[in-house]
Amino acid sequence: MAQNPTGMNGQNAGQAVLSVRNVSMNFGGLRALSEVDVDVRQGEVVALIGPNGAGKTTFFNCITGIYTPSEGEITAYPKSGKPKRADGIRINGMRTNLVCELGMARTFQNIRLFPSMTALENVMIGRHCRTSTGILGAVLRGPGTRREEQEVVDKSFEMLTKVGLEKLANEYARNLPYGAQRRLEIARALATEPFLLLLDEPAAGMNPQETEELKQMVIRIREEFKVSVLLIEHDMKMVMSLSDRIYVMEYGRIISTGTPKEVSEDPQVIRAYLGEDSDA
Amino acid sequence: MEYFLQLFFGGLSRGSVYALIALGYTMVYGIIELINFAHGEIYMIGAFMGLIVAGVLTTLGWPVLSILAIALVVSVLYSAAYGYTVEKIAYKPLRSAPRLAPLISAIGMSILLQNYIMLAQTPDFLPFPRLIPELAFMDAVSNYLGTSDLFIIATSLVVMIALTFFIKFTRMGKAMRATAQNRKMAMLVGVNVDQVISVTFIIGSSLAAVGGVLIAAHVGQINFAIGFLAGIKAFTAAVLGGIGSIPGAVLGGLVLGWAESFATGYISSDYEDVFAFLLLVVILIFRPAGLLGKQRAQKV
Amino acid sequence: MERANIIQNPIQNPIQNVVRHVVRHVKQALVAAVWLSFLTLPIMVIRVDTVEKTVTWRWMHLAYMAVGSFVLALAWYAMMERRNKSQAKKELETVERVSALAGMLADPRITRPLMAFGLLVAVAFPWFFSLYQTNILVSALIYVVLGLGLNITVGLAGLLDLGYVAFYAVGAYTYALLNHHFHLGFWAVLPLGAVMGAFFGILLGFPVLRLRGDYLAIVTLGFGQIIRLVLENWSAFSYGPSGISNIDRPGLFGISYSVEQATTYMYYIMLALVLLTIFVTARLKDSRIGRAWLALREDEIACQAMGIDNTRAKLMAFSLGATLAALMGVVFAAKTTFINPASFTFMESAMILAIVVLGGMGSVLGVILGAFLLMLLPEYLRAFSEYRMLIFGATMVLIMVFRPEGLVRAKRKVYTINVEAAG
């Protein structure tokens, strides 16, 4: 497959890092997710697409602990972590910060940066869960604390470099152009050292040129940090060329899954999502 | 059982006093998210205006009911003017300021108004004339409820219903709700936000004035400091019911009234406020947006 | 109207311009004076006695009011114009506008000697000023620490706490009771008080910290009231409203000393505590924890999604603030030698909050100025006797209106990196 630039084949990419079984989510009478099964394997880029209101963001919210799913099992397989648990950890209803600590970091569909902090500081927040200075350490500021602080700054700057924001490191997040804000969110998520990166419409609001750059960036990051990526996106050009596998969701159900080619030829997907003359 | 009913009605009348003040409080809060500490002072000024009008008209020998009516009207007009002016001076310049700035300015305004009344009038308690006539048929139940209690309960219910309709169905009401949720977007659909906020203050202050006159007539005395405690209680009631919710303000007031009444009756009045506040804490822990408040729709 | 002012015609002759402005202000002020006179007419002029059925008319008051409000309105409009102009100017200026003063304050070559000088003055103060001055300064210093403590909770972590004074009471009663029953000395109780404060902070904070914004405010207000009411009513424990008297002042190697000496001693203790608090808050602010607080203030959901334990971070801020308050409670009890619940009312919490906001949230210098202003102003306004609180309230409003960010705009240390060097 020409679009798969890494040549890493989805089928034998490795063991699962996230497995979702039979997850449903109800809002009052509305069934936003219905018996969803999704797997993400080590090193894969998996895309989740579907019409507006299909339940994609809700799915992210369930995985990251913002909502507790009404039914089903979500299991994560962190690659390391203090107690190494190869058989996975059940994360339904786990607190959001613990999910992140476990190694699943996300970006938001509606950008949620810390607007009056600089780009660098935004990324430094991502380092929070990987550092440990307490009150006493902060007040006394011993050599250990200083070393840790230095390391936080260095690592954070490194992340900014990875997403191409090194020039804007000292700008307040609120003053960054939209595209830069999206990339900053990715850098912040990367700083938490995740094994799975969850991106919610990263290319929204970008022009085709910028979208292309973004795609290249995701590829580089995946290589370098050995992360898996779960991606929600409406830009089909990006989705089709970037992902190893695609899940298509409609009305809270997975209606189709497979390689980009398989999915884009599925009549159900064309009807529900892509439209007949899919040149988008 | 009789004792229980006595406490129940006692709590009802006390609660409706809180509710009446909380209605204005919750309106202002709903629109500009400002804990308006000066609201209690507007209530107090309303009571003073009522006293002054009543005093002047009594010397002229007018009948009681017409005095009550005129006192209410004048006091509403003046309090509305005060509310409007306070907003213009202390809050409007702070629209784009950090969130806590208007809060402090409100506290300053509250101190200012209290001392203004204290100096212009008197620090002493002043007797407030019994403007609410005793209705003969209430004698039978006077053990539970007096005429003025009835008056206040009725007024808060009427005001609650009227306000609910106003907010829900009138143009201005819609504009208020839109302003409350997103000021920028409200402008973009053509809402004159400044005007909406002014109107909100005017309505809130008018309600405070109605409360001021009725409650003063019920209690029988006023001084410059009555607004403070009233303000705190009204604030508590408004939060208990869910800030911004009109029926919530009334329910919150009643629940607060009952909590205090039953705590006094069955435990000890030493701790009535303790129980009232504990109830508040417990309710908020289980319903973080108050009894009738809607959890702000938040989607990530 | 205000918007139109900004667009000025540059061709106008400056004198004409000034005259035009003055005329406009006078007109505005006249309108305002008429309005305010109308507004205050009944209350200023009429006094009724509903029992004797008499009415007193005091028309002179109306005249005073009219003249007074005209003058005030004139000043108001003039200041308003300056405020709007300076805001417009602020917009025009370049990156991170710093006033000349603030610029100077950022330069260590100027701040170091200034700080040293300030410290010198502070140390020498009791030797040059009267007992009264030292005494109110001790009060002010207590409020500096209280302000800095609340600043952690409100300014740094963004948790609006309207019942802060409860922790102050916890500290004060800890010392008072231990001293009363067991004759424990000030120095023994000081750390104990801090522990009690932290304990109560966690105890109260735990159930309520998941509440948002103003709901948190009312619940903390409620807790503040509960603690005061319990102290008031549980006489067997706290001696109720009559309070606890004859609390020992801080011991000084068993030497007995006069009130004047005690005040001086207290002053130095407070000076040291203030310096310690400044140090601690500054360090915390610039640490991993301080950063987390800042982020928490901006977006809680994003914070949690980035792995910050919100509850823990909030609890830390809440109980740190509480610890400082309790510490000050101990000092307070030792200073006044008498405490009763009347010192721990809601108004006290409001004043401490006002210190933080008026001074400038998040700014140490601001909190110091705020505490001095709000605590010393009423004292120096004593000359105006009955008008004192009136002026005080008005000052609070005016400062907020004309300096909405507080007296000193908080400048936090922004983490920056030398892009060229690092890249």
Place this chain on the structure above:
Amino acid sequence: GEKKDEKKAEAPKQEAAAAKKLVLGVAGAQSGDLASYGLPSVNAAKLVAKEWNAKGGVNGMQVEVLPMDDQCKPELATNAATKLVSEKVAIVIGHICSGATKAALPIYKDAKVVVMSPSATSTELTQSGDYPNFFRTISYDLIQGNAAANFATAELKLKKIAVIHDKGDYGKGFAESAKKAIEDGKAAKVVMFEGITPGGVDYSAVIQKIKAAGADCVLFGGYHPEASKIVTQMHKKNLKIAFVSDDGVKDDTFIKTAGVDAEGVYATGPQILADNAVFKKALADHQKEFGSEPGAFYSQAYAAAQALLNAVAKAGSTDYDKVVAALHSEYVETPVGKIKFDAKGDAEGVSFSVYQVKDGKYVLVK
């Protein structure tokens, strides 16, 4: 700049001026919600000072009144006290609340300032013997409480007494003394002992409770605003039992606010003989000068001002020991009677009585 201003305010000139002036400090709540109890004493002091000044002053010194607000808060009271001490004021009327007084007294004691309160009734202030510089023109909780309790049990022969207070140091102190006296006397029972929230709009719950307890008497410790609310609401709820209260209620404002409901209420207070000329003059002067009725503790404050100025006049100077000695030995005519002070600082010669409201006036019953 702040420091410089302070230096200017620091006034050595004051000492020079003090030679010709006698400064009378008046400390108490003069703002805030308790101002109505503190401001009358400022007026009283001003009127007494005016009277002395018209006669040529005290020892040739013109009397100047220096009000000091403490809002009844202990810490502000210490500030007020140090301010007065720093200004070398030798005689002070104040403070209004017992708590504030307790906080301020050590400072005055250290500086040898004579302090006389018109309203601080905490028993221990004088009875502890800690403060030889402290005097008062009001009787203290123990006496008032005993008097009220005695009256209710011995005179009115009431058996079941509900003791209610306003949770303040004044009201609760009185109520506790009364409760103890009743319990010690064994003639009656305390069926209820509770505090109400001052400033409340509605006391019906506590009234229902009194009713349910079957009390035949309410003994209330506190001030007139709450008292008038309670009696009014008691009548509304058809609870017509004896109501006995304290000096804070023995105030004409109470009768005005409670109106007809005030009828029959008992209150203890210093005996004011109908023909007490000073009392009448004090009232008339206030009406003339301020155009209104005086407020709470006015008579006591008036008495305190007279006693202090008289003592300075008799002592010939403001020397602490001499003034104190004069206070203990010299009788002075005041609105509360012809008084001097006993060894502990309490006024002697104040005869203590119980009054009842009859036809809109307090009249002596005992």
Place this chain on the structure above:
Amino acid sequence: MLELKHIDAFYGNIQALRDVNIKVGEGEIITLIGANGAGKTTTLMTICGLVPPRNGQVLFQGQSLSGVSPDKVVARGICQVPEGRLIFPDLTVQENLDMGAFLRIDKAGIKTDLDQVFGLFPILLERRGQLGGTLSGGEQQMLAISRALMARPKLLLLDEPSLGLAPLIIRQIFAIIKQINSESNTTIFLVEQNANQALKAAHRGYVMENGRITLEDSCDKLLANDEVKKAYLGL
């Protein structure tokens, strides 16, 4: 119909617009394209009076809009679909739409427009009673567009209407834009990232870079322009 003359606009100390000149004729669809942070949103904000220009003038139907408050601008017939959608979160979908028609009094007209809007986006009809804040991103975008349509503006300002929408819906949106332009002769000012589609839908286009207008031409010519192709069409 609308004319921007020499507009300079600032955020604090940052100059976002430099000497911007734009002219929109009656019944036209014009589009403004440009990279992130070019100043497109700011241009729309200055028209509505939310970011008053420091220099220059906005003329609408020959009258100056300087110093006119945003609500009065709306009253003159300019309506905006703002960036970020700005849905009223605690109002239901229906109420959000009602707010769009806030200034209108013709009940019958409102009713037909409502039906029309629900016809365009059936999902909104399904979600009619749901709170705006709980809608999905795309649903919110549809609601924002519908709300603006409910105002029946003379001039409709659209800020990235296709943002976050599914491909199928995007095509629909551009069809609708053309439709309302031709049917009710609404003038449209379209800001888009999706330059390809925008240029196909519009009559004329402007290109903005760093707060300046750098190109201005008919859409056909812009589509053919090499620089535009490279920078904005990703070709």
